[in-house]
Amino acid sequence: MTSEETLEQFNLRKTKIRIAVLDSLSQSAVAQSYSTMQNALHEFDRTTLYRTLLTLTEYGLIHKAYEENGESFYARCFGCTEQVHNHEHLHLKCSSCGGVECIEISDQLKSSLAQLPFQEINISAKGDCSACVSA
Amino acid sequence: MTSEETLEQFNLRKTKIRIAVLDSLSQSAVAQSYSTMQNALHEFDRTTLYRTLLTLTEYGLIHKAYEENGESFYARCFGCTEQVHNHEHLHLKCSSCGGVECIEISDQLKSSLAQLPFQEINISAKGDCSACVSA
DNA sequence: ACTCTAAATGCAACATTGTTGCAAAACAAA
């Protein structure tokens, strides 16, 4: 599904920056930092980017995968809605390249987490991402 | 063990702010935000607080329990050293009071996490903290 | 107690991000 179709599906206006952000995150294997996106989308005002990320997060199209020292990383959501967030993966901050990767978790870990009486459980870890390991 | 004794054990100078930060976090049941500490320790410069938190984190006396929207929460470490971090608990951000609580995790979850090939695994969740639930 | 040296602090300064208000521009429906 294209970014335009996705926005349409969620009844969101198809603006340039929303399409650009969705396109960018959809094509990226790793989560992108706010500053990276700001550089890539320098044609837009940073406030607009800020609010775009808020809106897309609110509607469950993207999620904040990782945050450290004031730097936020965003990734495309798959299978999330405004009501149900399905983030059954962990976020790996690469000690080598600094990137953030979303990684699927085992069924065992999923069931352990499912027993917890909390919402929006998020696991982050540090290590080497797949790109850096294979390099 | 007193904060002074702890600092001595780690070969850290016993300065006023370090003792104050350790005392404060040791007595607190929940993690404290940077801004909270800054208000409580307004006699010290915020840069000094910033560097104190860095140093105490580096030596494993405290840890950053949670970070969201640029607000960091710190908690006392127990059983951590500079080399080995033993953060086998999750950090619960209370949807009600906004506080951050450290919660022990089950052995099952611990063993699931132990199988992962990553370091510094951190679990955060949102829900109601024990104080707000019982209130 | 005094001195010395390394470490820590306070202050200034700047970058980045978070956040809000408001007028102008863009979008979507009629």
Add this chain to the structure above:
DNA sequence: TTTGTTTTGCAACAATGTTGCATTTAGAGT
């Protein structure tokens, strides 16, 4: 195309992250 609503761009400010440097302090030795 017109119109009403939403979004954007810009200004502005707060908070935090971060560094450099001169001053002060802590701890060791005398």
